[in-house]
Amino acid sequence: MRFLVAESEPPDARERRRANVGRSSGETFRDLLLQLAPGAEVERATPADADDEIPDRETLAGYDAVFLTGSPLHVYEDTPEARREIEFMRRVFASGTPSFGSCAGLQVAAAAAGGVVRSMGKRREAGITRRITPTDQGRAHPLLAGRAPAWDAITIHNDEVERLPDGALLLARNNETEVQAAEIRMGPGVFWGVQYHPELPLSDMAAALRRDADDLVEAGLVRDRAEVELQSALLDALAREPDRRDLRWRLGVDDELANRDRRSLELRNFIEHLVKPTMAGRGR
Template identity: 45%
Template sequence: MSLRLLVVASETPKQRDARRKSVGQSSDETYADTLRALDPSCDVELVSCVDGDKGFSLDELAGFSGIIFAGSPIQMQEKTSETRSAAAFMREVFEAGTPSFGSCAGLQIATVAAGGTCKARDDGMQAGFSRGIVATPEGRTHPMLNGRPLSWTAPAIHSSVVDRLPPSATVLARTNDTPVEALEIRSGSGVFWGVQYHPEIAIGEIAASLRRQSDELVEEGLAADPGAVDAYSRVLETLDADPERRDLAWQIGLDDEVLAVEKRTRELRNFLSYLHERAVA
């Protein structure tokens, strides 16, 4: 059975255009292409939850097989028209009962919509990769993380984290400096699976994002100067083009959990499998 999927953007029009200039696509467009590559039979629609794009009634939201929230620079700890709009959209998704998934900002939008809170990350920006992710006891048996090893690395770029969980949440994975790397939220009639990292993006897009935020990385002390950011980004781009460059992978500490598409996208693949199983149940 073909899945009907809705990808939700939380980038503003200006942010979407900036990302298109950097990597050729906005975050939701990247997500849509990743989903189509994982399941060529799926039908994907796009909508924004922050810029006044067309909305959907509860019945229309319930008609989708799954709803996926893409990442963005939105800061859910701030009180803005965008954050209020995003949380309101997610509450409607919960009410509609359609299973949902989110990466990075998507996880934080769902957290706030269900009654939790977010905050700025204590250690500043996480840029490039989240390393040493481990599943909680609940996560070790959760279908979203099926196939992940005891510890793994994943693409990640974010400056805020979940601070207080909603009452309906279960933490599925964490790192030493990010207390919620993966979770499940049950709210209303809906269930949400989310990760703080980015299983949907290739490391070439991480390279472009680092370049786009080069000045901020220098200010935070993560790079000595823009040239250092560019040099690291060039290594990532080379690896993206040739994942068999084991010498480069060794130098920056990456393995197949990042470099192999079928492993990097594991949470998304597991979510799509869940949707297919639900469709035929």
Template identity: 50%
Template structure:
């Protein structure tokens, strides 16, 4: 029997259509493709809680899944609009269903808010391109989410916001100088979430598409000198995606195999499927 996953799209319609225009897929479609590449027996459904009137699974529907993934988003959790509050309520419902839950970036923030934490803008600014020198905590060194990661590593990332107040039952697993909560396990209302503030699901090509359409913002914030500088960065990301052996580009970016090698980049998602989802499925007698 196939593994059944629900991929929850964090973006409103305009943002996901922009992503599809520049990358060819919406974020949730791309995420589902990654999950299905890691679990050949997987089937993914997609939900759009940011859309008013969207059909969302009821408690029985959530319990029918073997795992749920929450994607990133261009929204800001602290604005409190219905597009956000619907997603927090859905995260609470997933916790209550006890279905294994995984969140990337915005997804981790939704899990933290659902469990009683808080989210706000990072006082030291935006983390763009790559989260550098991610470092495991003592708990993270033995946690299955990070199995196979070295003591420090880099990962694709782009976010301004972060978890600013911890929920009551959380285990910090990794952080870095920019963002103290980079990986965590959150327990709430009988359920468990494994989440990361970075984006292991992003290929360099997808990261290039995201950075590519944010030229004005990133130039204004001082990440690039001008449009030419921004364009060169995006072109190099695309070139390294197409030719992972380009040591010249990898050297300029300061990247190693933890980002360039797709199998290593996807470590946390693979670990979630193998160490959390499959045991959960077996316990429920679905093997």
């Protein structure tokens, strides 16, 4: 298998994340994909970067899958970075190569295909997003095959998809964010995406909470930085010992979040149910 991971982060955000957790978003994706598909060739691209050439349709068609990472980029702002990301995604759709995105990756795909993305205003989802449930279409969709009737997931975002493109399938929602999972089609391209982060280790989310502590206090999700540190410490501990019942109880989570294989289920389903059949159809 030959995969391309597109880092949605602008260069400064990418370096801040490396300083914060030791890896960029694309490097985190790469590390998990190498575990899910041993022997795969995983390359990275940085389409938001002004000095990085956006791959053309023919080049993108040479990959078996394209993955879009999360990012602090606001795709509804008319910036060079946002325009480059949207152009990249339109080329991915035109190539016919299956694609998957988390968080901002879902938002980029929605905007590229004609949907609308907006700021959440004073609302936030950070750390653990609760009680995600499939829609009627989601219950039968292979992206969510094997998911519990309701599940929690790792997340951090303050933008959301306001309106999916015409013809898109809404697959999951919760009380905070209407579009938690979706399928989007444009031309020959098929995209599966989620608003949460199935690729992230729990320790990466703990670091993200510490990084954004002041914003979380301002948003009213916690009273002070000490509460952020407590939540982050619990996530770090669960990352080290995912089977500890006391940590699961204190965080209010089960296998759907604590177990890495369950947490990354959507990525496994994407590879098994979309990438491999598409490869077979292309004679690969």
